[in-house]
Amino acid sequence: xxxxxxxxxxxxxxxxxxxxxxxxxxxxxxxxxxxxxxxxxxxxxxxxxxxxxxxxxxxxxxxxxxxxxxxxxxxxxxxxxxxxxxxxxxxxxxxxxxxxxxxxxxxxxxxxxxxxxxxxxxxxxxxxxxxxxxxxxxxxxxxxxxxxxxxxxxxxxxxxxxxxxxxxxxxxxxxxxxxxxxxxxxxxxxxxxxxxxxxxxxxxxxxxxxxxxxxxxxxxxxxxxxxxxxxxxxxxxxxxxxxxxxxxxxxxxxxxxxxxxxxxxxxxxxxxxxxxxxxxxxxxxxxxxxxxxxxxxxxxxxxxxxxxxxxxxxxxxxxxxxxxxxxxxxxxxxxxxxxxxxxxxxxxxxxxxxxxxxxxxxxxxxxxxxxxx
Amino acid sequence: xxxxxxxxxxxxxxxxxxxxxxxxxxxxxxxxxxxxxxxxxxxxxxxxxxxxxxxxxxxxxxxxxxxxxxxxxxxxxxxxxxxxxxxxxxxxxxxxxxxxxxxxxxxxxxxxxxxxxxxxxxxxxxxxxxxxxxxxxxxxxxxxxxxxxxxxxxxxxxxxxxxxxxxxxxxxxxxxxxxxxxxxxxxxxxxxxxxxxxxxxxxxxxxxxxxxxxxxxxxxxxxxxxxxxxxxxxxxxxxxxxxxxxxxxxxxxxxxxxxxxxxxxxxxxxxxxxxxxxxxxxxxxxxxxxxxxxxxxxxxxxxxxxxxxxxxxxxxxxxxxxxxxxxxxxxxxxxxxxxxxxxxxxxxxxxxxxxxxxxxxxxxxxxxxxxxxxxxxxxxxxxxxxxxxxxxxx
Numbered sequence: 001x002x003x004x005x006x007x008x009x010x011x012x013x014x015x016x017x018x019x020x021x022x023x024x025x026x027x028x029x030x031x032x033x034x035x036x037x038x039x040x041x042x043x044x045x046x047x048x049x050x051x052x053x054x055x056x057x058x059x060x061x062x063x064x065x066x067x068x069x070x071x072x073x074x075x076x077x078x079x080x081x082x083x084x085x086x087x088x089x090x091x092x093x094x095x096x097x098x099x100x101x102x103x104x105x106x107x108x109x110x111x112x113x114x115x116x117x118x119x120x121x122x123x124x125x126x127x128x129x130x131x132x133x134x135x136x137x138x139x140x141x142x143x144x145x146x147x148x149x150x151x152x153x154x155x156x157x158x159x160x161x162x163x164x165x166x167x168x169x170x171x172x173x174x175x176x177x178x179x180x181x182x183x184x185x186x187x188x189x190x191x192x193x194x195x196x197x198x199x200x201x202x203x204x205x206x207x208x209x210x211x212x213x214x215x216x217x218x219x220x221x222x223x224x225x226x227x228x229x230x231x232x233x234x235x236x237x238x239x240x241x242x243x244x245x246x247x248x249x250x251x252x253x254x255x256x257x258x259x260x261x262x263x264x265x266x267x268x269x270x271x272x273x274x275x276x277x278x279x280x281x282x283x284x285x286x287x288x289x290x291x292x293x294x295x296x297x298x299x300x301x302x303x304x305x306x307x308x309x310x311x312x313x314x315x316x317x318x319x320x321x322x323x324x325x326x327x328x329x330x331x332x333x334x335x336x337x338x339x340x341x342x343x344x345x346x347x348x349x350x351x352x353x354x355x356x357x358x359x360x361x362x363x364x365x366x367x368x369x370x371x372x373x
Numbered sequence: 374x375x376x377x378x379x380x381x382x383x384x385x386x387x388x389x390x391x392x393x394x395x396x397x398x399x400x401x402x403x404x405x406x407x408x409x410x411x412x413x414x415x416x417x418x419x420x421x422x423x424x425x426x427x428x429x430x431x432x433x434x435x436x437x438x439x440x441x442x443x444x445x446x447x448x449x450x451x452x453x454x455x456x457x458x459x460x461x462x463x464x465x466x467x468x469x470x471x472x473x474x475x476x477x478x479x480x481x482x483x484x485x486x487x488x489x490x491x492x493x494x495x496x497x498x499x500x501x502x503x504x505x506x507x508x509x510x511x512x513x514x515x516x517x518x519x520x521x522x523x524x525x526x527x528x529x530x531x532x533x534x535x536x537x538x539x540x541x542x543x544x545x546x547x548x549x550x551x552x553x554x555x556x557x558x559x560x561x562x563x564x565x566x567x568x569x570x571x572x573x574x575x576x577x578x579x580x581x582x583x584x585x586x587x588x589x590x591x592x593x594x595x596x597x598x599x600x601x602x603x604x605x606x607x608x609x610x611x612x613x614x615x616x617x618x619x620x621x622x623x624x625x626x627x628x629x630x631x632x633x634x635x636x637x638x639x640x641x642x643x644x645x646x647x648x649x650x651x652x653x654x655x656x657x658x659x660x661x662x663x664x665x666x667x668x669x670x671x672x673x674x675x676x677x678x679x680x681x682x683x684x685x686x687x688x689x690x691x692x693x694x695x696x697x698x699x700x701x702x703x704x705x706x707x708x709x710x711x712x713x714x715x716x717x718x719x720x721x722x723x724x725x726x727x728x729x730x731x732x733x734x735x736x737x738x739x740x741x742x743x744x745x746x747x748x749x750x751x752x753x754x755x756x757x758x759x760x761x762x763x764x765x766x767x
Contacts, residue, residue, distance in 0.1 A: 032657065032658065033657070033658030034657070034658055034674075072448065260662075263657065263660065267656075272655050272656075273655070274655050279449075279649070279650050279651065279653075280643075281409070281649075282410050282673035282686075283659070283671065283672050285668055285669060285671075285672065287668050287669045288668075291661040292662070292663045292664070293662060294660070295657070295658045295659070296659055296661060297658040298410070298658075298673055310658075312658075
């Protein structure tokens with residue numbers, strides 16, 4: 001796997017995530033008590049032996065850069081290769097605002113050219129998975145295809161019109177590609193993960209941009225398949241995956257992982273998920289604590305009642321407080337005798353004493369960062 | 374050539390800690406887990422980092438494998454530096470001879486070349502036996518202000534216990550006038566904490582002289598400090614008032630863990646200005662299932678709790694199955710408490726399995742211990758004070 005590099009594009013549309021992505025990219029969205037979305041993607045690559053990972057940033061990338069740092073947590077801080085953080089920049093032919101993945105890759109042609117690896121894994125950043133990337137690449141190399149797409153048959157991924165759906169023939173080749181259809185014709189959902197030779201990607205980007213194209217799926221893959229100009233093969237991912245593109249899907253993902261079977265699939269012992277460490281002490285439960293069916297991170301202090309919830313690092317639930325079906329991000333504070341249900345509290349939010357806040361189960365309330373209610 | 378350092382630390386981590394019984398059978402005492410996610414050595418190492426001391430030699434000898442792996446590059450303590458950092462210093466062969474560390478002073482003597490690389494003005498001597506948060510830099514300032522040749526950190530102990538410690542008798546200016554090891558009739562209750570700062574030039578001379586003395590047992594407490602006192606060197610006592618706990622015995626290790634369940638915690642581990650760093654196992658947040666009861670306890674990453682946990686400290690990756698009951702106990706990383714087992718007043722070491730329906734420890738009496746990787750069979754009974762190792766018959 002020394003011969004494989006990874007590139008993660010983090011510029012997806014995030015309008016339906018509302019306040020959650022006001023100050024951060026989807027890739028930097030906090031999930032499951034101590035992670036950010038990108039941890040799963042980078043860890044998958046690193047567990048697959050990839051030593052050169054580029055992360056292309058677009059907007060609101062401060063929290064993402066802060067989180068990735070030198071790449072140390074993923075062992076990507078060596079002298080050779082490592083983690084490359086690629087923020088947008090201005091040049092004569094580049095305005096720094098990308099209209100799609102192709103523009104972003106075009107801006108970073110230098111990085112692609114300078115890298116030494118023959119193969120490249122290209123991933124989006126709004127689908128969470130924990131894949132054996134080494135198997136994917138081996139499959140690609142053995143199949144002799146020009147491009148291999150990773151896809152899933154997970155019905156949970158086919159909720160609405162957003163996404164890229166494909167038809168596959170008996171040899172695994174892609175025969176049709178649909179992007180954002182109102183009613184998808186196929187059950188196979190692309191996971192926005194592609195493997196190809198680095199040189200091929202460079203050519204595709206160059207040609208695509210020269211023809212005024214922006215989007216990898218819509219402009220490049222549809223054409224390649226329709227015109228038969230390249231053999232696009234597929235690799236089915238059978239593990240669990242989730243698309244992070246709305247408040248509802250974000251909420252569902254966190255709640256799904258309360259299920260033991262799902263959790264064990266996602267956190268496979270051979271595929272550890274690395275993240276930035278905060279050095280908090282273990283969670284403290286007092287005598288009045290009452291917690292059921294919840295994920296609790298280090299640094300929490302639990303004095304009240306918690307049901308079906310995900311508590312991030314440093315959350316404090318005061319005595320008499322009751323938290324049900326909630327996601328409470330880092331350093332959230334629910335004061336004494338408050339009751340909250342179906343809420344997502346962004347970082348450092350505070351719910352004051354005796355407050356009551358009940359969201360509809362299908363449309364959880366989002367409390368933005370630092371807000372006091 | 375390394376750049377000069379004002380003060381470097383030497384951490385004595387070679388002792389076996391035999392009073393910890395089977396807990397130190399496979400690991401050196403400083404690597405023994407504590408407090409849900411730490412090991413004992415995290416405290417002196419974090420204290421160094423937080424005190425601005427960025428060069429630490431760790432002297433190892435007994436069962437160093439796990440300790441070495443744990444320290445690694447020193448990154449968890451921000452001690453992975455180009456100029457300084459943490460160094461593991463095992464005994465090594467010199468010329469034709471190789472020898473073990475014969476005593477605490479001899480261990481430092483054998484590593485004089487390491488110290489000299491940094492040409493330090495002062496050397497801080499630490500051990501890996503205690504749980505405490507201490508600003509060594511404040512102690513160093515005290516040492517410099519008093520123009521001392523040696524400064525020994527002391528803390529007050531109850532008078533009735535003073536005869537169990539090394540006691541410093543001081544004058545009104547904190548000068549040490551006498552040192553008594555376990556005095557029958559103590560004149561002071563200032564006990565040595567085993568934390569010393571020496572002016573390096575002086576220490577170098579006394580270490581060299583001590584090494585030449587064939588009758589010496591090459592120990593700081595027995596030889597170096599009494600000799601320096603006899604020579605009328607400037608010796609000062611630095612008073613430390615905070616939490617300090619020796620975790621050298623099974624009972625005291627258990628007690629130190631239970632101390633963390635007090636409100637407020639006697640040693641504040643939430644303190645953002647003085648974090649205690651540890652190597653992180655990188656596991657998911659812990660999961661508390663429906664039907665589980667967790668009260669008055671510490672629980673950390675990677676645990677899955679389906680049973681009852683009361684007044685206990687649960688380390689990373691522990692599973693407590695349905696109907697199991699853990700009370701007043703310490704469960705170390707990776708262990709599994711099977712269905713219906715009852716664990717009371719016990720320490721279960723790393724990666725052990727406590728079988729279904731078994732009983733470990735009792736409501737009163739001495740602490741029961743289950744050793745590393747041990748398996749308590751289903752339905753078995755481990756009485757109070759018993760230590761389970763591979764020779765235990767059920």
